[in-house]
Amino acid sequence: MYPSDYRYTKEHEWIKVEGSLGTVGITDYAQHELGDVVFVELPKVGAKFAAGKAFGTVESVKAVSEIYSPASGEVTEVNASLANEPEKINKDPHGAAWMIKIKLSNAQELAVLMDAAAYEAYIAEKQKEASA
Amino acid sequence: MTDRIRKAGRHTSQSEGLIFEKSVPDKRGMELPPLDVPAVDARQALGAAYLRDTLEGFPEVSEVEVMRHYTRLSTWNYAIDLGMYPLGSCTMKYNPRVNEYVARLDGIATEHPYQPVELSQGCLRILDTLQNCLVEVTGMDACTLQPASGAHGELTGLLLIRAYLENQGNPRKKVLIPDSAHGTNPATAAIAGYAVENIRSDANGQIDVARLREIVNEDVAGLMVTNPSTVGVFEQHIAEIAQILHAKGALLYMDGANMNALAGIARPGDFGVDVMHLNLHKTYSTPHGGGGPGAGPVVVKKLLEPFLPVPVIAHQSDGRLTLDFNRPKTLGRMRAFYGNFGVLVRALAYALAYGPGIRQASEDAVLNANYIRKHLEDLFDLPYKFPSMHEVVFSDARQKKNGVSTTDIAKRLIDYGFHPYTTAFPLIVHGALMIEPTESESREECDLFIHAMRSIAEEAATNPELVKTAPHTTRVGRLDEVGAARKPILRWTPKATTEAAD
């Protein structure tokens, strides 16, 4: 389910790092909690974000969530297709529905993020809390 | 559907398209008396640059078609005139028709806000009398009738606090809001220029007083509290809460959305509230009209009176009333003119109908809510066991085990001939069913509602699909809200709408 070469945040974003470039999206768990996504607001190319800062929002019919940057850096590319097809986020959150690419300014920050196994354990715990 | 359904029978409604789709050139539904002065050529009078050329797509229909169009649309709505409307926190009570009648009187509806005050004594007397009634019921000192709705009243109240604190040298930074609050509270605080700090409710759904004591400091402008709270219980420590705030120079704002549980029973002014708004479309029965107009008067203690929006009603020495605009400390103005006067007229008519007997309305509202609670608490989860006031909040925890949510139960209520209760609010109750019958319901209607809810609880256990796919008896089924939000169609255009209505 959760690609092993991605890193994950507690706020349910993922980041895939290739060289000094990171690709960011939200996890399958996040899209599931949110329900049918109807709108996504993303930054412009060139915008800079510190790790943990909100870079956009994703909306369902009755909820809004902020999306936080897993790492610091500058936006180099934005997935413009999500504007017209937000449903991609529900269908392929870890692939076609990537949101932004950032040029990482501090690769060491990634160390604090979870790997796939840790993230799966983390959401399993969440689900247990919710059903309790 | 089934013989279990007692209140509702079959209902045939007429199909009807959009008014624009009925339009045929050269029809009209209203004729004007002939012009009795020389006609003017608009092109010449205004100049071509200012002249409108077309009014594309504007409807052209006859009077009878307008009458039928809107009458048909009306039959697709539920209404308080048809039966119980148990929307928690919304207070859907009976709207007396004499109130409509008096608001339309010649000499009431016809008055211009800028006509001289000597020709407006009747209007001013109405406003002054209503102010006095609201001040007495709430135990406060002064009133403004300017705000157009509850949220507008909230903003007025917070700006009063702000003006008062500014006058003391520091407007402060934040407003405290319980997590059980209505969404307008934080939205209002933001517009008033304050940061919002949420306070968690304790296990009884009450404000955590110990926590409050910790966080109130010189940065806090005030606390917005809804009392009775949105879970329908009275804040036990409200007087102590007021003391904690006052000790640090902060003020206590009360959201009066639930004042209909307290009128004649307890007065916010007597338990430490400094400023509050009232929703006249709730407590004072002015009709909701499908979403307004409402009115959100604000009542204050003496210390806030100098900051009220202009103008205020003043008494002259000869006993006549006037409008006072010369108020150096005023916060300014919340809207043009003096408020939703026509709504205020209706509210006064309601207040006069009850007089001090308003207490009986509060008693009946609380009696109905507790009667419903008593007859449903064996079937629905009750997260907060504290005694209920005017509304009761269950959760869908037990039905959820069969995959049936509060929304499903609400939609199924429609088949039983009722409007749904409030779903998914307050936020502190997961899967909330928030039920407020109001005093307007007879025992018979309450019993029908109880029967419907019990029957649905049984269906949720034995035939959950029936509940999950409800409603089954309406003109349209559950609508595609996702599609509506992804590709919004917010107006008719000749090409956007091709399919005819059912």
Place this chain on the structure above:
Amino acid sequence: MRYLPKSPSERREMLAALGLRSSEDLFTSIPAACRLKGPLHLPGPLSEMEIIDYFRARAEENSRGYTCFLGAGVYNHLRSVVTDTLIQRGEFLTSYTPYQAEISQGTLQAIFEFQTLMCQLTGQEVANASMWDGSTALAEAVLMAERLTGRHRVAVASSVHPEYRQVLATYAHNLGLRLDELAFAASGQLDAEALRASVSAETAAVVVQSPNFFGVLEQLPQLAEIAHAKEALLVVAITEGVSLGVVRPPAEADIVAMEGQSFGLPPSYGGPFVGVIATREKFVRQMPGRLAGQTSDHDGRRGFCLTLATREQHIRREKATSNICTNQALCALVASIHLCLLGKEGLRELAEQNLAKARFAATELEKIPGVRRAFSGPTFNEFVIELPRSVKMVNDALLREKIIGPLPLGSFYPELTKRGLLCVTETLPRSEIERLAATLRRILSTPV
């Protein structure tokens, strides 16, 4: 009590079912110290007839029998019995906000039609379900412009309704918005050069009203050009909607804030009215207020629901576009029904009648020695006259003849003493206009 459907014995039985002896027992959760000790001191109770008598007596203390030449944001227009009959249907009058779409299709479709009518009138792409009134709609339009531009200065024409400006100032004060007021020229229009000098890269919006408070139409295309050159938004307020029957719509505006009272709502001493915000489609997510959208159910049947609700307070809380919740739905319904009755030709004819009546009045008044029009710009149904003596003195004399005369402008604009604002709509017969002219002539020919 006639509004309460329970007999004393039913109350006793229901209390007994709860295991309670008296209604006092319902309130044991309220601490004794918080309880009201004695009865309330309130007027009433009154029967239905007494209530009617009370309000009839109040009506007699008002302006019945007077002829009124006031406008200034509140207009007397013809209203149809059809409209008032329809809005008193319980299904419209006594229903709630249409959150439950399946049993609110009537209200939802009516809102969708209202949004369409407002777009057609204003030349804009989207309009919301209503705001509280024109003045708060204008304040919210300016906050919207601030969000869209990220800028914090606003250029406001001083010819915008003074009370609208006061509301805007009250809203702006706490949010760090700076308002710059701009002068009017001899035409009564905004001084375009003053605007050009004032608009900068910090300007979020240029705010004008058309027809403005003096009844004069603004040159919107030119003002839009000046605003847009600095990437500021043009916000246009409209208080007299009937003007749109004949006046070019503000299509170049980025946001329109309109008061819809003229569409079938009585003056009602200043409210309830209906505000509207209309704008470009690309700005819709920053628009405050409710929106109805078209959609379909699982069988493909057309239906309507509230949509884009994530902008609103009940979801986004302190980050919402506005705190508005209850709006003016029934007043919006009045406007819709009224406009459908008038129709395309009726609205044009109505607007032309207003134009003709106001022209006739202006011409008659200008024949009086010492009376002249104060501004040269084009007007619709309101205009400012300059008098040889104080408006207050003239009005006192007019009142003796049961005429409510022009609104004195001196209290709003110190430089405009001896000027008064007159409004002449289709409701005033020629004979009353002539009586105003004759009475004014007589008053002014009498030495002070």
